[in-house]
Amino acid sequence: MCKYRTALPQLADRLFLMDGGLETTLVFHEGIDLPFFAAADQLKDAAGTERLRRYYDRYARLAAEASLGFVLDSPNWRSNPDWGEKMGLSRAELEDINRRGVALMEEVRARHEHENAPMVVSGVVGPRGDGYRTDGAMSAAEARDYHGWQVGIYATTGADMVAAYTLNYVEEAIGIVQAAQHAGLPVAISFTLETDGRLPSGQTLKDAIFQTDAATGSAPAYYLINCAHPNHFAHVLEPAEDWTGRLRGLRANASRRSHAELDAAPDLDAGDPVELGQLYRGLRARLPQFTILGGCCGTDHRHVEQIRFACTGVAAAA
Template structure:
């Protein structure tokens, strides 16, 4: 697998990532509780349409419809024996759209968390987690993914298992964590701790960063933490389109295209070079982000006050990186609580 992402980054100052998979598939008819990955086989024309909508909006990188494609997530839908098939098909569909774009578009093989908790806190062993990720990655590579893209990881243990699996498959890796608990991931990692451990992973990520979380303001504060700790890192910012609200029986994200355009420019000034949207992000958001980035002259590193003024307040007073409180990982988090 060629390192197409690095080649493109050598030519471009920034790349636009894609938007939300789940949000947009729900609008296409996916029902809550159904596995999106089954649509790779059952509704391929809708998956192609989703990827095409992102490319037409300006995305340079599209993520495959395989976030929940591990044996542990697919077991919930009695499809744990279809890991290779569904992931391969996910990559093939994205590859088809990328190759017809008329410009270089990177296919990133989306790999989400297993949904299990690893030892020593949980019951999933490191070896079993590596095997599950490796199985998924093998399918994505076979389908034509340019790079493996870990998303919404919350524990150091799971991150290390993913990196080892990528190394075994000789697959380029990018990885984003979700910092959604007062500047930390659910299992206690901070932005600074992630930046510090990333270079020593079994497969060193091409790019690191954050996705999802609790809003664009918080995510940019995390990006600042990563770039403070590792100024030379290639950094990913993939924020939700605003804050989720329950409206008329549905989850609605309140971020406008204008807000996401401001977020994209602030992300670039904060040091991110791969910028996109997560939950709630639609093609109209991406079009506004692309236009804003194309017209944006690089500015000074934004202050927290500037981020707050343009995107709204932070969800917590802390970014999780206070002095003396930098331990990370499942085991460390458990000991701190206990």
């Protein structure tokens, strides 16, 4: 059941948490061989689904015990037709995996949500290609038609919204927003940034937000930044500029490594959870509209615990 599709509670001025780096947790902490770095592969059987259930339960408890909101992003970042084909899935099997991802989020919500801890179910969309490279870029119309298939599935589930992560060029973002508009779903757009604070396409974050809003009538509910370390982008965020007010979410990497270095790295750089929490606190001091907070590559529950502590003063339970 979609509880919040017509009024997303994270748009109010209260703190919402998100999970950390799902894929890096599965690969490096749990030793799972994820085909094509696709966490949705775990939804194919009961053991994998239980592994995901435990993962999300841990984060949902972090929010619930502190009476904070939580956004349950489904594990479907690589559940579009191109990645499904690489995984050997038929279109029907891929549709089922998208539905299972949302259903699992609804199940976690039913266990942990309470009056002071609203939990939003978000159907996740990822880039058609590699999140770090812009080769094979689509026009906005092509992106709308391509991603419309997955977004349309979410519209028939209990998902409250769609969230698109690790987008590296603006036309794909515009197409996803248009697909969500057609499906009647609220949508959040998250761009990834290089070490210079620009999109991998070379465009500034400011221009990417302006262009997306101009092409869609400012349809995105909000924007996020993900898969970059705060040191890579803090310098481009100017509190006095109107466009930064469109940014409400942050899923940063634990590592200061560039995308190229992360792609080639055989190990996990988990950084320093305490330091990351303090960096989030510093960003929120300058930009208090950052109220939807989680992690990306290299982060796990320790980082989100420290983010929670740094931003609320609520320490982790023993």
